[in-house]
Every structure is written in C-alpha cells, then in structure tokens.
Amino acid sequence: MAEPLLEARGVVKRFGHVHALQGADFTAFAGEVVALIGDNGAGKSTLVGVLSGVLAPDGGEIRIDGAPVRFGGPQDARRHGLETVYQDLSLAQDLDAPANLYLGRELVRGGLLGRIGVLDRPAMRREAVRAFAELGVTLKDPSAPVAALSGGQRQSVAVARAVAFANRVIFLDEPTAALGVVQRARVLETVRRVADRGICVVLISHNMPEVLSVADRVEVLRLGRRVASLRGAETTIEELVGAMTGSLDRAADPAPSAQVASAPASPATDSAPGPGRPDAEPRTVGAAGTTWAEAAEATEAATPARPATPQQPEHQRAEDEEAR
C-alpha cells in the first residue's frame, strides 16, 4: 500500500468565532483525481487554502509523502510541488500569457544582466508555448495580454501554469464554474490527462455529475470535517448529496462503512444542497463535542446545522485505490 502523497490530519482553522475546519482530514494519492465536495460553508475552500499554504492552520498537521510539513506561505507549498488553480484564476490580466505562466518565478538572462533581473522573454515565451501545447492549447498570439483572451483560454493559461510547475498536487477550485459545455469537457479531459502523468489532482466542485465523471475518489466535507470518502465509480449523486447534507446519517449505523453503503431509502434522493430537514437536528445536539451554536456558526450557510458526530471517516475505500 503506497503512502498518501498528501495528507491532512485533524486540521483546525478558526476565523474569529467561526470554526471553519474542526479537525478535518484529507488524503490524496499520486496519479488520482480526488474530488473534494461539500455544501457551502462546509470548509472546502478553507481546507484547500490550508493545504496550498495560503492559510495557516490553527491545529492539525499536513504530511507530504508521510513527512510533516509546515507552509509559511503559498510559495512554500509551491516549492513542494503543490500548485493551485484558483477560482478567480489568479491571473494578472494586463500581462501576457508567458508572463503569467512565470509570474513570481521569471526566467532571467545569464550573466550580469540576469543578476540585475533582466528577463529572458524569448525563453519564457518558448517554454510557455510548449507548456500550452502539451495541454493541447494553442494561443493565437502569446504576447497578447491575458485580458484579451476568451474565458476558456484564460482558464487554460491558469491550468497550464499549475501543470507546468506542479510535480505532486494540483488543486482546482471550481475550475469549470465559468465555462461553457465544450470548454468544461476539455478541462475535465485535461484533468484526467494530468492525473495520468502521476500527479494528484484535487478537484473542488459543486457539480455532482462532473465529479462522478472524472473523480477516482470523492472526499466529502461537512461542518469542517471529512464525513465520507467514496470511490467515484461506486457512488451515486444521491449518496454524495446525502453525505454532504448529512441526511444519510439518520440511516447510518455506527459502522464506519455505513457511509458508503447505499441507502436507497434515504430521503436524500429529492434533496438538492440547501435548506433541509431540521427535524434531524435535535436528536444529536450535545452528542458531539461541539455545541450546536458553534456548528451553526461554522456553516453560516443553508445547510441544516447539525453537529458532526465524532464518526471516523472511512479510510478503507481510499486504501483500496492503488496509488502508483
């Protein structure tokens, strides 16, 4: 059994009184596409922020290849081969695609000119064109500012940047949210191709069909904790939604594997993420370590605030996934 490439254990992150992450776990293996899903306010973005070095965790630990690491900032994570494609793409709109690709790690000329920071634009441009071509992207004019590109092309610049430099993990935060149908399919194709190169792709998404179509594994966050870890091929939208909203918990038996057992009788079949069944709440208030008020703050969203029971996330399935 291979060691996880990237692992988070019991990560805690608070923003003032809001407990965004309350001991969240996360596991990712090389060469797989892991979807990280959860309702609004479940802590997805916070968890990715912590894993990519943007946010400093208040507790817990992050391991890369089994060794604990501590990120002082995004550049530390990048040094470990972790790259992020942000939801807003994080591009400097006025710079051209090569400059964006190399933003913060520009290539400089050799000798004295390089010492004073003179850029090697031809090399950056050459490498950029090559990096784009590797993704099957051809930019009509590599020296046009990114602002002049279409949404899909901009997306591809951001993805190409991550792919060009990541040698371990790429986080994709809602990569297809702003895209049309065709571009969406192509981004997902790219995701698959990148994973096949042995890089782990972590996909944060709201789009369940999309998640199921591309993810090898799905990790579900709810109320700042991992509540399920499912195999993409064996799960259903109903199951995912059930895990996200917590409605499956009612049917769950104490065995850890209950999370992934199909629950056809689950009332989740009709539920989209959103205001749900408050009737489920009173039963478990106080059963967990956190108070109901705390949990409610943490969600701040439409999910029925129900404290996560201290259940063990289901690791077994994850480990069946043979990581290369």
Added chain:
Amino acid sequence: MTTTRPEGLQPAAENGVLADAPAGAADGAASPSLLRRAASVSELWTFLILAALVAFFTIAAPGKFFTTYDLTQIAVNAAIYLVLGVGMTYVVITAGIDLSIGSVLVLAAVAAGEYNIHHGGAGAGWGTVAVCVVIALVVGAAWGALQGVVVATEKVPPLIVTLGGLGAALGIAELATGGQDPADAAATNLQNTLGYGKLLGIPWLVILAAAVTLVFGLVLGTTRFGTHTFAIGSNPAASRRAGIRVGRHLVKVYALMGLLAGLGAVMWLASYGTTSIAGHSTDNLKVITAVVLGGTSLFGGRGSVLGTVIGVFIPAVLSTGLIVIGVQQYWQDVAVGVVLVAAVYIDQMRRRTRERS
C-alpha cells in the same frame, strides 16, 4: 514599452483544445493582427497628438517654432517633470498615486540648501556639492519609503498617505527655513555645470533626464522588477499568491518616486539656484497629467515610460507653441485639461469593453 513586441512565432494552428472557437470572430474585423495591435497601443495615440501639435505649430509659425533654441527650451523645461514622471509612472502602474512629490522636492532642496549655506554658500567646493546631492537623494528616498511603508503595511489608501505627506513635507521645509527661500542654497559650481552646462550643445539637465528615463524605462520594460510592478497593479492578490512580496515591492516603488523627487530637487537647485518653497504646489498635478496622457492607467497594470515622455512633452510643446504663435498661453491649461479627461475616458471605455468580453 512592454506592450509592443514584434509579431513572431505565430503558431500555425488556430484555436487549441481549450481555446473556444469564436475567439477570433469576437474581435470583429478580420484586420491584420499587427495593425490591430498597433492601434491598441496607447502610446501611439498620444504620440500622434504630439506629432500633430508639433506639425501645427511648425506650419503656423514657420521658421519660428521648430528651432534648436525652442527645442532646447522645451527639453530643459520638461527635464524635471520627466524625471518626476518616470517615478510617477511606476507608482501609477501599481494602481497607486503620489501627491506629495512637489513637497518632497522642496523638502529635499531645503535639506540640501541648508547644508550648502553652512558649508560655503554660493562659493562652496565640490565636496559640499557632492554631499548636497547625496542629502537631497537620501531625503527624497527616505520620505518616499516612509510613505510606501504606510501604504503597503497599514493599508491606508495612497491618495491619503501622500496627501498627508504633501502637507507634512512642505510644513517641515517651511519650519526649517521660516517660510523664506534661503539665499545661497545652491553652489555656483553646481549651477555652472548641471544647471547651465552643455555637452555637445545639449544641456546636462536634458542628458541627465534622458539617462534616467532610459534606465528606468528599461527596468520597467525588461526586468523582473518591472514585471512585478505591472503584476501588482494588475492583480495584487494573484501577485501575492505567486510569491511576489507585494508590500516590499510597493515600498521600493514609492522610495524610487522619492529618490527621483530628490534628484528633481538637485536639478531645480542647479537650474534656478533657489529652493522655491512656494513654487511646487502643482507639480503633482502636472506630473500625474503627463503620466495619464501617456496612456498609463490610473487603475494600474498598464503604462509605459515612453508614454510618459510623450505625455510630458504635450504640455511643454503646447505652452511654447502658443507663445510662438501669439496666443495667450493660458489656453494651454484648457487644452491639457480637455485632453486629460478624454484620455481617462478612453481608458475607462477600454476597460469596460474588456470586462464585457
């Protein structure tokens, strides 16, 4: 400068896998991309305006306007504003602004002038002149860096920081001098060389300004420092995520602006021999006007030193030209005002169409 790059390496294939098909069509006309690019370069438009002005005055006052004397006069008048404009270009590209430059120039001039008065006055030796130059540069750079620190770390808007700096620097200069321009602030040695001296018929002031412009134009256009300046103005959050130390960079940019204001003080002392405490209250507006006329966006991310050069020369050509053809030169203020608003309007329009796409 950075926006104009030759059209090489045009990939044969059109849209790639992630590129969506209508991208080319969305541009409207199927005009050659070189032409389209040239038209989108903002320096081109301002340059055309400048060329039209020069042509107009040359025709309107044949044999009078386009003389060596006039050109030299225009260049000397523009030299200090050019040096200030180069620094302002950097500041504005980071989406900042510096209103304090006139006061910083005065403060640096007063600091250097006071030292000169107590170390030989008008007849001061070269040692004193050198120390005065260093004092002016250090005072300017330090003041700029201080403002940069407040902007970068305390998140106070640059407009307010430098508005405060404008008052404070001038106040300190007035406190030090009692509000009167001190006599013997500049050494004759300085005035006779940098002030009135020429090399091959070109005034040293102009050579110095040209050198500063060239160096910092190249730094902006070809180095990592320049790229980071654009990136920060374009998207500070993305720059931070990309590992650029945004705060530190902003401090450097504001310090550079201050340094060049200090250099402007040296040039002013050399040229006029006095600190002119009351004479710099509109420097900031003149310089910002030049920078914006040159196509640098007040919203940050776009601009060039070359554009600023053109932007500095438009008012300079206007005022000299209007005098030559016998029109009241106050029309200059009217004309520059109108062109300025038009320039920002065009910038806004461009931004809006871009956001729609």
